[in-house]
Amino acid sequence: MxxxxxxxxxxxxxxxxxxxxxxxxxxxxxxxxxxxxxxxxxxxxxxxxxxxxxxxxxxxxxxxxxxxxxxxxxxxxxxxxxxxxxxxxxxxxxxxxxxxxxxxxxxxxxxxxxxxxxxxxGIDRQPERHLGPYQVRQLDIAQLQAVIDRREAEFVAVEQKEKLQGAIDVTSSLHSVLRERDEAQRTSPVVEREQRQSGKANQDEINKLVNTAMGDIQQDIDLQSLIDSSMAEFAGIHQQQLKQQEQLKQAKLQKQREVERQKQAEKLKQQQSQQLKPKSRGPRM
Missing domain, CATH: 3.30.930.30 (BirA Bifunctional Protein; domain 2)
Incomplete structure (x- = not known):
């Protein structure tokens, strides 16, 4: 509804x-x-x-x-x-x-x-080509699984990029706050002494977030490699399928030509047989 x-x-x-x-x-x-x-x-x-x-x-x-x-x-x-x-x-x-x-x-x-x-x-990805029901029926189990794996890898990559962007935004904000704090410390030695301990804790937290972000970046790179590999595999499968279709087409044409040659040979044989057949003569008077 x-x-x-x-x-x-x-x-x-x-x-x-x-x-x-x-x-x-x-x-x-x-x-x-x-x-x-x-x-x-x-x-x-x-x-x-x-x-x-x-x-x-x-x-x-x-x-x-x-x-x-x-x-x-x-x-x-x-x-x-x-x-x-x-x-x-x-x-x-x-x-x-x-x-x-x-x-x-x-x-x-x-x-x-x-x-x-x-x-x-802003998505760096090529749209997936629509195969259609006929071409899907021509794919075997391994080929279908390659398509599914590629889709899942792309979906996970998008999720990881969104999480990574969030981590980068948080890290950038913390770096901005840290710069403002350092600027204030340079103008106020008393504030510097009072906040030295908390500043160390903030720096440790920032380092932890940066390390997490770098790990996410590496994971994103690994996922992108998986996507590229899956796409390459799928492209190879598609090329193989096209090659097989072309071979079937050529075999069909060859068979049609062979049938046509046989028909022509049979026709020629019949014509020669008719030419060699003796003509009947009427009764002698």
Whole structure:
């Protein structure tokens, strides 16, 4: 019901009563990792509902500007040029993300979506190429596991980067506080004597945080190496799959050529047989 309400709100927001439309919500199981893949298909006509009563056949006819009631509904373009259409779709994509995040928050889901590209988000990662159900069925167990391992490694890497950034922010703040303290100590020897002991404790804490951050950095580097390795393995699997497909294609073409040669040889053999066959003669008188 939440998904249905979300789609209906989006349709009402973007289309309303201005255009004829229909939509369907599908929820197939993911081909590789399983789980749900809910998505909606929304189809609408660019013809504007102007309040004139038309049957479906007339509605989609060419519009008549002089006598609108005699023609079909007039089209309303969502941008006339490719650039304008791209800009409109980009803005629409952002509006969908905002509405989806509002629903996720309303129903207390932790997940959030971002309509921006990885590059715009500052994520150094190549988007995963969609394989589709046919190509997934061609993968064996080892190949499927390589894809799953790559996804898990990337997910863990993102989590570690977020934790690392938090640790770096805390360390930077502590360094800033320490610099301010040192500046104050240089101008006040009494404060320096009173805070010397606590300053040592702060320095120990900073060193501990820096060491933790460096450990996280090393772990992040290790995870990135794992991701690179998984991506390389997946690329090799994909290249091998393409090579196998090409070999099958060539074998099929070779078989077709062989069948064609056999047909031609059989045809030629029949023609030669007909030429060598003696002609029948009529009875002698």
């Amino acid at each position: 939440q998904r249905l309400a979300l789609v209906r709100d989006f349709v009402s927001q973007e289309i309303g009563e201005r255009h004829a439309y229909q939509f369907a919500i599908h929820n197939p199981k993911a081909a590789i990792a399983g789980g749900e893949q809910p998505h909606a298909h929304i189809m609408f006509s660019e013809r504007h509902c102007d309040g004139i009563d038309r049957d479906p056949e007339q509605y989609f006819k060419r519009a008549n500007s002089k006598n609108p009631e005699r023609g079909g509904a007039k089209k309303v373009r969502f941008g006339e040029t490719p650039t304008e259409r791209k800009a409109y779709l980009t803005e629409q994509r952002s509006r969908w993300a905002d509405l989806q995040n509002a629903y996720l928050e309303k129903y207390q889901h932790d997940d959030r979506v971002d309509a921006r590209s990885y590059k715009a988000q």
